[in-house]
Amino acid sequence: MAEQTVLKRKIAAIFAADIAGYSRLVAEDEEETLRRLAAYREVVDDFIARAGGRIFNTAGDAVLAEFPSAVEAVRCAIDIQESLRTRNMAFPPNRQMSYRIGITIGDVVERDGDLLGDGVNIAARLEGLADVGGICISRAVHEQVANKLSVQFADMGAREVKNIPTPVHAYRVAMRREDGTYAPMKKAGRLGGARGLLLAAAVTAGALVAIAAGTSFYLDYRETKPAQRDAAKAAAEALARLSAKPTSPMPDAASPTPASTASTAGQPSPAPQPSQPAPSPSSTTAVIEKFAADAVPFVSERTRIALARDYAPAPAHKAFATTINGVSAYVTGQPSDEAAKAAALEQCQQRAENSNGPRKCELYAVGDNVVYAHSRPPLPPQPWVRHDPLTERAFSAAEMPLIRDTGRDRLTTNYGTARRTKAIALGPGGQFFYSVGGDLVDDVVRRNLEACGAQAGTACIIVALDDTFVVPVPAVMKATGFFHAASHTAIATDAREEVARRLVAATSGWNAIAVGKAGHPGYGLNGDREETAIGGALADCSTRDSDCRVIAIGPFTVEDN
Template identity: 60%
Template sequence: MKRKIAAIFAADIAGYSRLVAEDEEETLRRLASYREVIDDFIAKANGRIFNTAGDAVLAEFPSAVDAVRCAIDIQESLRTRNMAYPPSRQMSFRIGITIGDVVERNGDLLGDGVNIAARLEGLAEVGGICVSRAVHEQVANKLSVQFADIGAQEVKNIPTPVHAYMVAMRREDGTYSTPQLKKVAKAAPAPNWMWPLVVGVVCVVAIGVGGFLYFTKLETTQMSSTAAAPGPIAAPSPSPTPTIASKAPMPSPMPTSTPTQTAAVTPTPMPSPPAASGGNFPADMVPFISERLRTYLSNEYAAAGDYKAFALNIAGFTGSALNQQNEEAARNAALDQCQKRADAAQSPRRCELYAVGNNVVYAHGKPPMPPQPWVRHDTVTERAFASKDFPMLRDQAKVRLENMFVPAAKSRSVALGPGGQYFTVLGASTVDESARRSLESCGAFAGVACMIVAVDDVFVVPIPTLLRITGFFHAATNSSIVADARDDVVRKLGDGMGWNAVAVGSLGRPGLGLKAADEQTAVNGALADCVKHDSDCHVIAIGPFTVGPTN
């Protein structure tokens, strides 16, 4: 056995027993899929899983910064995956992180550090992260993360309260949630010498109140004996009927044509066929779909005047219903058609209503997209597509690309997300359509903009081979580069053509190798430029990717 200090990460699923009881096979299948995501993020952050049990994961990290960054990446990735499921079937993790002295035995870790991480996980919100004060002190000035101090918390089997902080998680619109404060640990009991004083004060107050009530009753009795017989007592006026203006409306049990619900106090009228919907249906704004389907929405769907609805999911499956008997029938028919198509293709994504009539009811808005051009051809860096060389994917995903993407008809593309998410579109009418659709679906999965890596038979971005690819490179926010040099790096990288590399030294001063004819020349140029301004230089980026040692 040996002792060491480590950042301990504990995670498990909120409401896992209920999910299993409702649908065991589907829950276990999704758990395996979600665990792949978690395991990948932990490995990329230099963490190590040392124990698992059912839905629980325990991991150690060499630093608190790595642990918190990994936890945020996991929660944001899983939040995106959960968007495809109704709230009752979403699989959300709670995560707790602390720094502690632990004992390692046969690869497992034991000690208070592990126990406290598990208790912090129990304090976390569903889909949230809770950290100890020691972690907060390590991370506060190193990551652009917001925290809420929830104070000292009493937790099971830990003798002293644990001071904890909640990490504010990013919402869909880019704002940050306000964590719900947990119950703060009870204050220490009052010392024994105070009890006589408290009892004395209570007695004095009781005597005073008793005297007041006695004399008040006496005075009231005397007044009653001389008063005239009382007149009839007025009945209380009835409460006014609640109106929408005076009281928040209750949601109607029947769906309506817009997300706004009517008041429940008003009887639901029988539906009548609507007039032509006001305004044109915004077909150009619909994500995930082909141009052919967009034309259908612009023409046949938009022109239809009876009850109609359109449904889709983020994998690109759709369903539409025109000329239905009522609005509810249109909704159900569109969703049913879309879900049958998705199920036939074994897509795990659930369909949602995009429009009812010509009114868009889709809650998620447009997925995040990178700036155009989405595809940039450069003969210097392009090379033949090979599934085994695709960056940031597990071997199983590379096999799927080999079996599905390689033999598929053109136009086809693969979009990659910064967390290893990817999406392919096959047999599109044009390269632009294929790129747009794969970027939209990948962006919806990842929650951030993705990048087109391959089109048809070629990689359209430089794929480093000298160093291991670890993620996406964004010079403007890269913490390895000193802040006052980042804008200059962005400017010099410019159009990104040719092979480009970035190196930094111990002071964070960058060196650049620009528009080289090959990868090795770019790396050599970056290192040579770095040593002019800094020491202990190493390469951190090649092309659009961050890189690290090959292990």
């Protein structure tokens, strides 16, 4: 007798995704389209798995998945769209491959792992209502996520959809589209007339994303003190400085042609120590600094290129705003400087609200003058990354030095399994800033160092690149801070310069410094293992001092575990 199929009914968040214009893409270039589909599906599958979802059906370019949480389903959809939008930037518009995504909560029937029912059908219809590269959700999902995710939603109203007897009330998720603009936030339909044209002009023109749209920056603080000042306060301070400085008048543009750039990207950990305050407006100089695109901190090289191409040559009135994690926006061709400042901050803040990083936008430039309220982030000397097979080892969040357990938990969840290119910058007080899913190694490294330096108030170091520790991270002993021989009080004053010199010369392997009761140093240099360096430093110290102890391994001060 044939075994009876077991049907299981349940409530689930249903996710439906389909590539817009897939048939045309295949017809134009089948091999290239199929190759890219496989690569994009790896991204989609990875995000779904990490969000706790399960793919229950696929057909060609379509993906159907279930999630136990509507919040995780929407967050996953945003991550997917942001990540794939960055990949699409490498292709001309007619060859870009973008998903539409629909999400609903519904009663479904599970049969042999597949899901059936109205919930699946409605998700598919919502996907059809979504913008290219966008997300459309049902009212049930909106009710679940509206106060839990820092994104905005546009009420599309009740929509008649195929093969569903009752209208489906839909909401559009506000997010960047393939051209960098935002989906309109008005109910059902587009704005018309002059108002619509003005809005379109205010958000178009060449938005570029830094590091990766799927990149996220994660912050973890030891103190509750905010790392950045309120954006409005910073803007007011910038305005005050501008009003005290003469600026040469510039002609208005013939017509407004605003341009915007934005990116989501990286993340510090414990807050700056009191002895290392973040830069403040009081540290700024009275000299007017002229805007130079290649000197703008925090943003990606793509954004710098866009600024050099679109912002720098543009006439008055224009402004550029950014956050330390590179979310940014610029506008040009505004009716006045005041309008430019307001528009740049508003667009930047809108992008920041949709990112996972710091959300305080600050004016960086108004016209051709830099008005940033803080000094430039401190950076260490180059090279910023040195590869040494003797000291490199696989990254482990559990072995990350200086940071708290909550920071290690973040790295375990968000860094360890994330795609390359990724890096972690670390400050001496345990501040850390990391990003994942970048494109260029040098770009990722620079931006993490700049963001970490801005938080720590002092130069940070790159501890991990991709899945490898790229500095000697102590395991036998516990790292307690950064080691600076020239200022370490345990070392005799007349010996500090020699310690620094010998460490600079020891460019490979494990290095350890021990010191005795009288401050005489012992050296364990160029060791093949941490234990070798420790033993060498103690042995060398014991020949000239007593009660020797190891005070430094690699770039870190250390103590016994």
